Amino acid sequence: MNPVLEVSKLSMNFGGLKALENISLDIFQNEIVSLIGPNGAGKTTFFNCITGIYTPVSGDIFISSLPQKTEKENICGLKPNIITKKGMARTFQNIRLFQNMTVLENVMIGRHVRTHAGIIASVLKLKKTRNEEKKIVDDSYNILKKTGIENFANEKASTLPYGAQRKLEIARALATEPFLLLLDEPAAGMNPAETIELGLLIKEIREKENISILLIEHDMKFVMNLCDKIFVLDYGKKIASGTPDAIQNNPVVIKAYLGEDFDFDA
Ligand SMILES: Nc1ncnc2c1ncn2[C@@H]1O[C@H](COP(=O)(O)OP(=O)(O)OP(=O)(O)O)[C@@H](O)[C@H]1O
Ligand SMILES: [Mg+2]
Structure with missing residues (x-):
């Protein structure tokens, strides 16, 4: 092996x-x-x-x-x-989250590595990207569940307790598969x-x-x-x-x- x-x-x-x-x-x-x-x-x-x-x-x-x-x-x-x-996905010694985005959005950013829709197209909500966007949301929520922080999904990352922020970094890394x-x-x-x-x-x-x-x-x-x-x-x-x-x-x-x-x- x-x-x-x-x-x-x-x-x-x-x-x-x-x-x-x-x-x-x-x-x-x-x-x-x-x-x-x-x-x-x-x-x-x-x-x-x-x-x-x-x-x-x-x-x-x-x-x-x-x-x-x-x-x-x-x-x-x-x-x-x-x-x-x-x-290969990583977390950082000094937490590097998008502090003003929600917890779910932070994971969605990671998920975009594995999808075809560009981030810009998703932000503009182009029609052809909507289905894929829904899947990204669902997948991202599931990753939050796996890491045990799904209750924070719609909170701003900056409001999370420290331990949960570290878990969110792991969730975002996992989202890249x-x-x-x-x-x-x-x-x-x-x-x-x-x-x-x-x-x-x-x-x-x-x-x-x-x-x-x-x-x-x-x-x-x-x-x-x-x-x-x-x-x-x-x-x-x-x-x-x-x-x-x-x-x-x-x-x-x-x-x-x-x-x-x-x-x-x-
Ligand atoms: N960008 C840089 N420019 C110059 N020196 C650097 C840079 N990054 C790290 N160093 C130096 O390289 C050495 C190794 O640093 P590094 O951050 O990799 O250590 P570490 O083992 O992660 O330590 P810690 O446990 O404190 O995080 C240190 O002497 C550090 O000052
Ligand atoms: Mg170090």
């Missing part, structure tokens, strides 16, 4: 700063994988490189959205909108109950939508309980990879990130 994402020797510089150095990782279908490491390690930069926001200085980013497909495609250097169309969902600190700012709920939602997405998930997160209890495997970055380098068990017992990771008194059960 091919990995759905195979990143090979990816490097990125900002002036003299080596933000990423020769990073390789792979993700297989239905895996939940985490990218962890200290502040400034290069985690968000990695997301920005594989989603086309930055063009890496070197390396390859192969995708293979159908695992049985033998050929893989190098998407390195493609524009973000093309990469979304190819099935990804094979891989990338979440940048999805639990940041959530209270313990919201974090538990988020973990359940991510597992449900993996099971029901049959997709893979790569997430950046600092909440180690959340990561260790949720993920199949973990990659650890430090100063732009990959310092470890493995199962949660292996990672929490890895002396290099403990020294660089987890700390000597890290307690998995805390």
